[in-house]
Amino acid sequence: MVGPYRYSISDNSFIELNNEVDARNVLSMLHSESGDLWVSTGYPVPSVQVFRNNKLLKSIENLDVDKISSLTIGASNAFAVYEQGDNKGILEFDLDQGLIPDYRDYYSSQSISNQVSEIFRVFIDDNFLYIVTDKGLYKSSLGQNKKLQSSWELVFASASLLDGISIYNKIFLLTSDKILSIYNDDSFDQVDVSFEVLKFKKSNNILLAYSQSEVVSISEDLLINELFSIDFSDISTYLISIDVAPNGDVYGYFSQFGLVNLSQRKFYSPSSILPGNVSAVYSSKSNQFIFKTDLGLHINDNGEYFNLYQQAKEKYIPLNSSLDQISINSKSLDYSDNNFSNNLSRIIYGSSYSDVSSIIVNRNGNIMFSMEDVCSYCDESGEISSAHGAVVEVIGLDETKRYRSIATSFMDANNYCYGGVIGLSEDNIMSVSQLNKDSNGNIWAVQKESSTYRYVAAVQNKNEILDWRHITSNKLSELYTYNRNSTGYFDHPTEVSFKGNYAWIGFEFRENSSSGGIGVVDYSMLWNDYTDNCVEWEDESNNWIWLNNQDLLPGADYGCTACPYPTVLSLAFDEDGLLWVLTPGGVRAFYPTTSYNYEVGKLEFGLTPIGLTYFSNLSLEYGDKLRVDPQNNKWLVSKNHGIFVVLNDFNLWPTNEGLNIENSFLLSNKVNDLAFDNSSSKAYIATDLGISILDIPFGSDKKSENLSISPNPFIVSEDDGLTINKISSGSVVKILTLNGTLVNEFKLSEHESSLLFWNGKTKDGSTIQTGVYLVSVYHPLNGTAVTKLAVINK
Template sequence: MGDLKKYFPESIGLKSIFKCCGLCMLMPVFLASAVGDWQSFASILNWDPLIWKNDTLYAGSSGGLLRLSEEQFEVFTNSDGTLSHAKLSALFLDDEGNILAGTGAGKAIIDIIDKNGRSRHLDLGLNEITHITGNGANVFMAAIKGLAPGIAHLLRVGDEYIFRDFFDQFPMQISRIYQLALLNDTLYAGTNQGLLRTDIRQPNLKPASAWERTATSIGSAEVKVLSVFDGNLFFTLGQNLCLYENGQYSVEKTSLSATSILTFFKYDTTYYYSQSATVYQRDNTGRRWHTDFIVPGPVISSEICGDDLVLGLQNRGIVKLNLRGEILHTFIPDSPFSEGYTSMAKGGDGTLALANYAGHSLLRKGRWHNLIRSNQHTAIHSQQSEAFSADTLAYTVIGLPLVFDVLISSNNILYTSFQGVHIDLARINYAPVVKPGPVFYVNLDHYLDYGILDTTNDLFDGSEASTAGSAQYVVSRGMAEGKDGSVWIINAHASNGEPLIRILPNGEKIKYSVAESGDKLQVLGREMAFDERNRLWIANQSHRENQPVTTGGITIYDLVRNEWFLLTTAEGLVHNDLFSIDRDIDGSMWVVTAGGVQNILSPATLSSGNFSTVMKNNVRPPLNGLGDVNVSKVRIDSRGNKWFLTTDGGVRIYQRNGVWFNKGYGYNMQNSPLLSDVVYDAVFDSQSGKAYLLTSEGLNTVITPWADPIESEDKIFAYPQPFRPGIEPRLIFANIPDQSTLIISTVNGRHLLTLPPTDSSNQGHEIHWDGRLDNGQFLNRGVYLYFVYNVDGLRFTGKIAIL
């Protein structure tokens, strides 16, 4: 938070988005300091739609509701309780200043934020909300319910909105309603089958007969965009720009782009539309449209703000221009640059790295920095902006390969493995700076030190041995770092039978073959982990139907003795098809198989003579409690809690004490601000207890009770001070040592309350107290003492003030 110049240096042209030049603008700051606090992160670079009202600009984004005024920039998400979900798909402001937002992914909720900032949420059983429009008393929402497109109708009664009906019967069968528009008492709906309209004064809009297909005289293509100005309706009909005026339909312009987003706006008496990076102006006399000016990127939204124009640019925030096309200011907020991240890693310095095929987003000390892939241009900036921050690295990825794994090594090298990448240069029409390959690397201390690991010197091998494989198609999967700093990488489907690569700290590379392992090493490894004795465990895919035929199971490689072992159902695995593996703090291994989750003790020694006998005693039965979800990965935090990531139920957490967290439900979309029940990855900050959860809809963080043990009472404190019971939700006693008891008394020593370690208020390294005594009454105003002690003899005394 601070002066605008601090966050938007003049070198990038960001003085202010408003008229006044000396403004102070606040950047979004996400504070999550107490156990149970959540944050939601997704890209906030695409502002759509834009709404200007009362000198404030509102916008929707994948990362929340954005509000920009002369004084501050704010982001509202589900983690602060404003929205039901951070992903906002539709936005409407009524004439009283109430905000209606369509949010969610897969399940859509209508969030209503009144002019005083209070939120309430309407669940109408919708799957998606695509557009909202309304007048003084009515709000209409284009939506999907089940598989059926329709229109939800809300009525405003006083200060409340109530649901009236859902309309899904129309004169023709449609699969999509794109936008809605109200022209006086006529509601228009742009659909994939043309333009619909109805008179909203009719008593019943449910039957198909209440709706009319219109504009058929000029065509029957899809209608994606609708805008009303001065009693006229502008709309797109296929690739035509059309006008409804004085009861007549006409085609104003033909040959619009079929793929670019189109937006309308009007200033004074002149009409405009934008498409791609061009703004067109209408000659109202001759009714001709001509190019007015070019903007620095594809336009996705537009809004007139006073005498100026604000455009939302694809992945570039917003730009403010005058009506001559001269750029006045640009606003690109601090944000990850993209969406669709599928894997992440955390470095020793706390850097969090998210990855997809288009690049990486790094979260460092609360700020994002992006390393964006460019086909031909590298640009590293000597000074990074405290607003949107990015560099570009020139390397090539053909197609849209899935990122399988990300690793930040102990020497701060970021590695990213691609599960399937074409390295055939004939498939691209330019000479890349760095040619394609299955593993990308970059030195996080020096971004110019980057590159691609490929088939050069036979390091990686193509997949021609697999069904429909090709020597030009290379697959890499899991990665792991050994105690000596070596980085190990799986080259799945390797046709030469060398599916395991080791990169030594000095850069030397070693390959391991199926043959030299005695067929214990498999060509379809998925994930890897080292046990406490530096033995490498590889979770293998079982592939029995066609080539390459693999057994699966777990390959174990003893580096010291150079011995290989294969653990299968013969030793007690419930299934040979393994998805994930991780090491527990007690040295045992946890695996996710197609038949369930198992714990495997890691023996002190292994030998080929007794391997099967020893491991039969070390493989535990499947863990109960996960039968209702599809587990895809296991990740284990520094306190030994097992986090089972699922594709349909969020995260289940099996605590070290053998108790399922939150009665077995863990974190999901129903009981927490988790952005999606599809969770791709999880990493942990042991010092703070923060868990990072990468989902299909963005990144969540949550402060858990499982930070590293606190072994001193020196940093205990209580906040907020003074505390107002019943107004503020909780008084937090922070930096509490493990197994601590809290006692509250008067200053003269009269006992008032004891909270033992087993109390629900104890959140590990924090105690959360609502201000109530055992009799249910709030503690009276005054100054009180609190005492903290634990079984190890730690003692602390402090004071709290109650208002």
């Protein structure tokens, strides 16, 4: 867990504790009798921290250890377990009158016994310090010199001891196959356990025990009651810790998934709105966000969350099977006996061949998602079975209030002019790498694997969900052969971007199967009706246009007419009409040019490079993406390196290092996708560990009258800083006294629509005093807005 965070049961929200340091791996937490929260951490800064009222009181660091865990607090001392390489031991802290710790001393495992190599837990009971080790349970009086082995007594010898705890006026011990309770006279009771239990947890004077997938309660008389059994067999997660809320609900924290209310079967995540591996994220203009995680498909609709599919409950995505007939271009097709449907089956959750690659909402308001590497004839065991669609469209609620879906994919359609996404590749794999929407509102499914028929993309009509047309690469191969005097192959497209009626499609380079580079197709005649003549329709609608100067792409061999083009990983047009191209050689902007080739009597495009090549020092690969935010900044989303941002003025933000786990609160450097909340100037970043929410100074221009100030009141000595949101980019922000005296002034750049984390300093560097101030925001087009700010300087 990275944190710490405090979870509010009343409003189902997380409060990030103000620790004023970088995020740290939290290894243990407990509350003192005075209500302070104690936290011990590991990487990157091992420490013991004490919080009061969500504020950091003290952080003890620089102890020359790697990890600190298993805190316990007494009347005048506190203890914790440390790790330093292969060495284990105990740290002791003195408590002052305010119950704030100071480091006192350390005791290595050799201080206890030469035989002890592992220490699992420390706890205090009846003026004794107890140590749970790999050789058994030891105790020492709190007043004795704990560096001497003679001060330690072996209470219970066991090489299989896992945990120990004090509750019900007894000592409870956990071994690999037993739970024991020890009385004050050293007599004990025991009970055999037939399931794996790893740790104890004492909460609200209730003793719980848990494994990676199970939670039980244990009575004073050793009666065991199973509370929860969690089946996440298809998901890479396990239970790390548990706790009990005042209302009796049991909460569990799962690796990579976050907090789960086991009693209510609800999940939350402290550092992201959704936990787990998030493979795709999409934001709509109506402030709706859609996420695909290991738990299923989820929607945040203006702050309200609900699940379309929950992987933990439904093994397969439910596909609609109630349609008997479909009609495409007035041509009736039997839905139960044609290639559009009879090869369709259930899409298996969590399988290696059903990763969601892209999410989009079409003009009808239906959610569509695509998948890569769908095994078209494989069931769970790998045996021949029915196919799994590579694109699924959610078409609404049925009478049982469940979402119905149709798969718009079919496998073998060589005789069809129209239909959904068409396969196959030679190895029976369907793969759609991207869904994108053209300027007319049509949905494009980029078919990464369709080499059998050389379909590059399937395009859904904006007005009819069952009207699909197809782009093939045959004519692009002919153009390549004519212009470069060598055979061209274009079977593995990656992404598509649009300018006017032209679709610019990137291709992967694969020797003898895909020539790389970019293909440009005029799709203005795609919807012409050639129902009875598929060959003529394909010839007229697949109007490819030759693109010159592709030897200028990053990583290409400039001037080499016989060399292949590089793989185009991603491409995107920005608001200035520049085409940004990502290849394994880096990122570069190009200005598209047009010319007319009189020799062949056809229009041609060219590329004029703009600026430098960025990020050529990085190892870039398939899955890395380019995204453009509302202020026309370009974001590189990397599977290995985090995020990098090229501003509209071609500078890098925030630095050349970008954003990663070392310099930001990004959950992981493995970033899968990204979407922007224009209204609140936030970026939703999909990583393999969940969604990171990042405040960014870029957003849609807002009227200054809607500005938002947080926190208000602003407590200078306690709050991280003052943030002013919903500002038009390029505004002037002034902090003024009530009589109009200028305290400080800020000029936002054309890329900034927020003032983030003002530290309360005036223009001369002094700290602002307690009082009420005016915040004035002026923009030449949107006018002036003024609001009041309360400041407290303790």
